[in-house]
Amino acid sequence: MARLLITGGAGFIGSHTCVVLLEAGHNLLVLDNFSNSSPVALERLKSILNLNDRDSASRLQVFQGDVRDIDLLEKIFEKSELQSSPIEAVIHFAGLKAVEESVHDPLGYWDVNVSGSRTLLEVMDKHDCKTLVFSSSATLYGYPDIVPIPESAPINPINPYGASKAAVEMMLADVAGCLKDRGIKQASTTGWRIARLRYFNPVGAHPSGCIGEDPNGVPNNLFPYVSQVAIGRRGTLQVFGSDWPTSDGTGIRDYIHVMDLAEGHKCALDALVGSGPQLLTLNLGSGVGSSVLEVIRAFETASGREVPYKIVERRPGDAAITVADPTLAYKCLGWRTRRGLNEICRDGWAWQFANPNGYKGEVA
Ligand code: NAD
Ligand code: UD1
Numbered sequence: 001m002a003r004l005l006i007t008g009g010a011g012f013i014g015s016h017t018c019v020v021l022l023e024a025g026h027n028l029l030v031l032d033n034f035s036n037s038s039p040v041a042l043e044r045l046k047s048i049l050n051l052n053d054r055d056s057a058s059r060l061q062v063f064q065g066d067v068r069d070i071d072l073l074e075k076i077f078e079k080s081e082l083q084s085s086p087i088e089a090v091i092h093f094a095g096l097k098a099v100e101e102s103v104h105d106p107l108g109y110w111d112v113n114v115s116g117s118r119t120l121l122e123v124m125d126k127h128d129c130k131t132l133v134f135s136s137s138a139t140l141y142g143y144p145d146i147v148p149i150p151e152s153a154p155i156n157p158i159n160p161y162g163a164s165k166a167a168v169e170m171m172l173a174d175v176a177g178c179l180k181d182r183g184i185k186q187a188s189t190t191g192w193r194i195a196r197l198r199y200f201n202p203v204g205a206h207p208s209g210c211i212g213e214d215p216n217g218v219p220n221n222l223f224p225y226v227s228q229v230a231i232g233r234r235g236t237l238q239v240f241g242s243d244w245p246t247s248d249g250t251g252i253r254d255y256i257h258v259m260d261l262a263e264g265h266k267c268a269l270d271a272l273v274g275s276g277p278q279l280l281t282l283n284l285g286s287g288v289g290s291s292v293l294e295v296i297r298a299f300e301t302a303s304g305r306e307v308p309y310k311i312v313e314r315r316p317g318d319a320a321i322t323v324a325d326p327t328l329a330y331k332c333l334g335w336r337t338r339r340g341l342n343e344i345c346r347d348g349w350a351w352q353f354a355n356p357n358g359y360k361g362e363v364a
Helices: 012-023 039-048 053-059 070-082 099-104 106-126 160-175 222-230 258-274 292-303 327-333 341-354
Strands: 003-007 027-032 060-064 089-092 131-137 185-187 193-199 201-203 237-240 255-257 278-284 309-312
Touching: 003 012, 012 027, 012 039, 012 089, 012 258, 027 053, 027 070, 039 060, 053 060, 070 106, 089 106, 089 258, 099 106, 099 160, 106 131, 106 160, 131 160, 131 258, 160 193, 160 278, 193 258, 201 258, 222 237, 222 292, 222 341, 237 292, 255 258, 255 341, 258 278, 258 327, 278 327, 292 341
Parallel strands: 003 027, 003 089, 027 060, 089 131, 131 193, 193 278, 201 255, 237 309
Antiparallel strands: 185 278
16 A cells, blocks of 8 residues: 555546556545546546545545646645655656647647656655656557557657657656666666556546546547447547558557556556566557447447448548557566457446536536
8 A cells, every 4th residue: 555646647547547546555646737637537536436535535635736836746745755654656647648739739748748747757756756657658659560569669759749758758768777778678777666658549437437538629539439429419420531451441449448557557556666676668458459440330339329420531640550569568567458349338338328528517
């Protein structure tokens, strides 16, 4: 049982990871500016876990603020030390993640994603907190040459969002003292224990239907779009191309249930704490690819609703197939996905059905 700082803990992946970590007995401090999330998500955690007011005051403390705010970070670390319960590790989710937005606002992305991470690392270092799990992304691989994609594949970001993740990965290698960054598991010469987790396509929701993905505005990604069409918030799904070199002509991705992903974070944390200083670099994916049409069909079955769609032009910047080689995550963490596309659609639908407008309209 440890005290952990979770940046971006109110977000999609962060909130699900908080459930898993609280269930494992950890005490959490969540730092979030709610720029892309709602405090309601954190309230819902308490009901999923049956935390009463007294429990939740000690087990889940929430700080509203920015990860670039060094004074606030200092205060959070100092407060924990004064309570004789210093922060032992950080899981760093806070960041911006919309590819198209990053093309229009590259400096904003470098600021939040790169400067935010640098500020966090500076404060962690000062307080001798040297265990970090970082949200990286399969977007680093750009257009992959080899599928399934191993961690050793070239890093080739094709947009500012991907570049900002690649920059943080490099910064973390430097901080760990791994100056020739080519290994998957390398000894850190500086005492840092760092996991760089490259997520593939996180989707689905907690099976309770209480928390899930709640994008602002029109969803950019397939899964929330399909869910919103099924619930009647949007008319027709656009399928971006049916002439890809794939089995049915539509794009193939490695969709990972967000609860599997959340469990992957717990396993990574356990692996870091349980062994010496190191830099771990791991794909978190299922190793299984699904096409757009397969997702539509699985969602229709899970929801009992039709998902009308029309085929349109390819989306610029898309790859035909991205699927993880998840072998190393299993080898290093003993972790692999346990839920498939049917569970993803079942749980994603439970969330969408119970919350047709996401968290909007509800006050924490
Ligand atoms: P999300 O937007 O739901 O969560 C991010 C959280 O960080 C939000 O709660 C947001 O309010 C908060 N935040 C943003 N900027 C902040 C700041 N400056 N200070 C404090 N809090 C801030 O996104 P998510 O899907 O949960 O993603 C979490 C992390 O995983 C991100 O770093 C993202 O880049 C990465 N990632 C996500 C995906 C994906 O498809 N969801 C894939 C690969 C990697
Ligand atoms: C997106 C991000 C990528 C990130 C990944 C995982 C973009 C351009 N890329 O890519 O950086 O690493 O999520 O979070 O946003 N599709 C449709 N119709 C839609 C939406 C998507 O047909 O309305 C298709 C896409 O062409 C693709 C598949 O569905 O073939 C999945 O798309 P999406 O959910 O956006 O994920 P990625 O393309 O992997």
